[in-house]
Every structure is written in structure tokens, then in C-alpha cells.
Amino acid sequence: MRVTALRVLGVDPGLTRCGLGAVEGRPGAPLSLVAVGVVRTPADDDIGPRLVAIEAGIEQWLDEVRPDAVAVERVFAQHNVRTVMGTAQAAAVAIVCAARRGLPVALHTPSEVKAAITGNGNADKKQVGAMVTRLLRLEAMPRPADAADALALAICHVWRGGVQNRLAEALAQARSGRTVQSGTGQSKGARR
Amino acid sequence: MRVTALRVLGVDPGLTRCGLGAVEGRPGAPLSLVAVGVVRTPADDDIGPRLVAIEAGIEQWLDEVRPDAVAVERVFAQHNVRTVMGTAQAAAVAIVCAARRGLPVALHTPSEVKAAITGNGNADKKQVGAMVTRLLRLEAMPRPADAADALALAICHVWRGGVQNRLAEALAQARSGRTVQSGTGQSKGARR
DSSP, rough: OOOEEEEEEEEESSSSEEEEEEEOTTTOOOEEEEEEEEEOOOOOOOOHHHHHHHHHHHHHHHHHHSSEEEEOOOOOTTHHHHHHHHHHHHHHHHHHHHHTTTTTEEEEHHHHHHHHHHHHHTOOOHOOOOOHHHTOOOOSOOOHHHHHHHHHHHHHHHHHHHHHHHHHHHHHHHGGGOOOOOOOOOOHHHHH | OOOEEEEEEEEOOOOOOEEEEEEEEEETTTTTTEEEEEEOOOOOOOHHHHHHHHHHHHHHHHHHHHHHHEEEEETTTOOOHHHHHHHHHHHHHHHHHHHHTTOEEEOHHHHHHHHHHSOOOTOEEEEEEHHHOOOOSSSSSOOHHHHHHHHHHHHHHHHHHHHHHHHHHHHHHHHGGSTTTHHHOOHHHHHO
């Protein structure tokens, strides 16, 4: 089976700092960094303008990076009750931006990402950052941590998600006749 | 002080059923029903297509109803842990759709809505539905309950939010120079 390189945009969702990191690669081969950064919104702004700013930032990233898939951190209601709703809402914006373009969207839990990158589902942020730096052969650890976490998500998806991803995409295309998405999303072919 | 009628779209967010209800009125005067309904998405679809379908549904409602403001139920992480993330994500989509158009967005808690409509912050769904039916002089209670809840949110906002709303809108316009929203949102004037 021939496996072509996958370009994945990872999103570590957040209202104050939304981490974005794109990598390209395939399982068993060296990975390469495409882009890394964060979209920030002012903590004293209303939720509406903040989500709109995040949407505009992600749209710009999707235009420039042109990923094959988007990996978003799966948010749980149990964790960090104070900020979790904002995190879930930033994640929703990232998911909508990707799905509108017909891109496959994968959700990975923080433990899945840590386990994929470091071999330990309970690894701390520093360890994840160190492995991301090594795997992408960078000179320094990406900062802030949200940017490194977004790269970790993207790497996790390249390693875990390649095959499942193409299956999900095929299923989504087979299904598209019965969802509203078919009218509003762009097909993969039209995106080129 | 002259108070003109406000047209408000209420959104009771949810992935399976997203309630939408629009009313027009002003404090101290009879209210009128503009439109009521739900946007549904299949429970077995992926989160991406579901959020995109909700976005398309809300966009269509905003185009047709042309509200002056949008009121969305405020979601708390403590409640209904199993469904709360989907509810928060549907709410995020509603907030983005409204904020992109430069519409003021207000969040009201379920207790605020129940207290505004029935005088009791712990009222049950049936009581809220009965009061919505009476206040809008409808022949039958709007169904499903999500649709009635969306109308209750809109009525609550007409009664509570009128003045705060215009203040928030003025503030948002004053601020708009420093947010990304100013580049992507439409101004109120351009919307006509």
C-alpha cells in the first residue's frame, strides 16, 4: 500500500490563546514543520467578537496551510470547569471552519496525544514540548505551550489518524447526500 | 425616552434539536410572534457536519427574521455533563453567526429566563411553555419544548435586555477599531 504524506493542522483550542501548528509527514518517516503560531483574543472582549476573531484567524491559517485534515483537542466537561466552556466554544469554531471546507476533522484527547508523542499519557507539557522539538528537528521549543501542543496534536494525527482518516473521509462523502453540509461545504476537488 | 420595538431571535442551543424563536416587542406592551421552529441534525453524524448544518440553519433564520439582537442560553459546565459540550458548541455557532453580522449577542441563564417569564426561577418546562403561549396569544403551546424555550429566551431579552443591549451595542461600535470583527462583520447600517 502506498502511503502519501499527510499535511495536518493541529488546533489547541482556547479563547485567550488558540494554538495552531501544521506538520507534514507519514507514519515511519521524518516529519516536517509547516507552520506554528497562536491566535489571541483580548480577555476583556465579549464572547461574540472573540469567537469571530478566532474564526478569522483559523480561516487565514486554512487558506495559507491548505491542510488535508484538521486535528482538534477533544474537550471534556469534567476538566477546568472555569475555562472549559470557552475552550469548547473555540473548538466548535475550529471544527466548523474545517468541516465547511469538507476537510476531515479528528478529535484527540490530551492523553492520546501525550501517549503518541512521548509514550506516556500523563507526560507534562515540558516533556511534550521537548519531543515535538526533537521530532521536527527544531532549534528551540515552540512557544507558547499552546503552539507546541497544537504541533503535538498534528503529529499524533499523522501517526494515528492516517488510515482512519481516509476511511472517515470516504464515509463522509458517501453520506453527504443527506446532510445540509452538502449544500454549503466545498468538495475536496473544488478546493484545489 | 422613546422606546422602539426590538426584534429578538432566541436560541436554545443543542446538536439534536436547536430551538429558534423570534419575537418583537418592548417592555410594557404586548409582544408578537415572528417565527418559531427547530434546526435538527442526525445524532449519528460526526460533529463537523452537525455544526455546519446548525450554522446553515441559523444563517437562514438570520436572513429571514433580520433580528435586532440575538439571545442565547448561557451554558454551564456543571449541568448535564453528557450533553453539555455539544450544547456549548451549538451555542458557539449561534454566537459566531450573530457576531459576524455585527448583531448584539446576549447570554441569559435558564433561571433568568424562567424568572422573567413566570416569576419563578425554578419553573418547569410546562409552566414556561404555558406562559409563552399566553404572552404571545398563541392557540397552542409551541412544540417541541426547545422551540418554546427559544421564544422564552427572546421574550426575556425584550424585557430585560432592551436598554443594556443598546449600551452594549454602542460600546461594541466604540471598540470595533481594535478587534478583528471590524474587518469581517457587517455594520448595522450596511445590513439594511
